[in-house]
Amino acid sequence: MTVAQFEEISLIVCIGGLVLYMLFILYKLAEESKAGRFGTLVIFFSLGLGFVGFAAKSVIKMFIES
Numbered sequence: 001m002t003v004a005q006f007e008e009i010s011l012i013v014c015i016g017g018l019v020l021y022m023l024f025i026l027y028k029l030a031e032e033s034k035a036g037r038f039g040t041l042v043i044f045f046s047l048g049l050g051f052v053g054f055a056a057k058s059v060i061k062m063f064i065e066s
Contacts, residue, residue, distance in 0.1 A: 019051050 030040040
């Protein structure tokens with residue numbers, strides 16, 4: 001395994017862990033603020049768009065390279 005491969009794998013794993021932790025934080029925020037079903041949906045949708053952007057960047061990069 002080369003250094004570049006290790007860096008790529010560790011980046012994906014660490015960012016994935018960070019995303020999961022941030023989703024947990026969003027859930028706790030919605031729960032503690034008693035946002036309700038619609039409020040929780042709005043919280044996850046609005047703040048979760050950053051995750052979609054990160055995933056889209058990886059997919060677009062994969063399509064450009066192939």
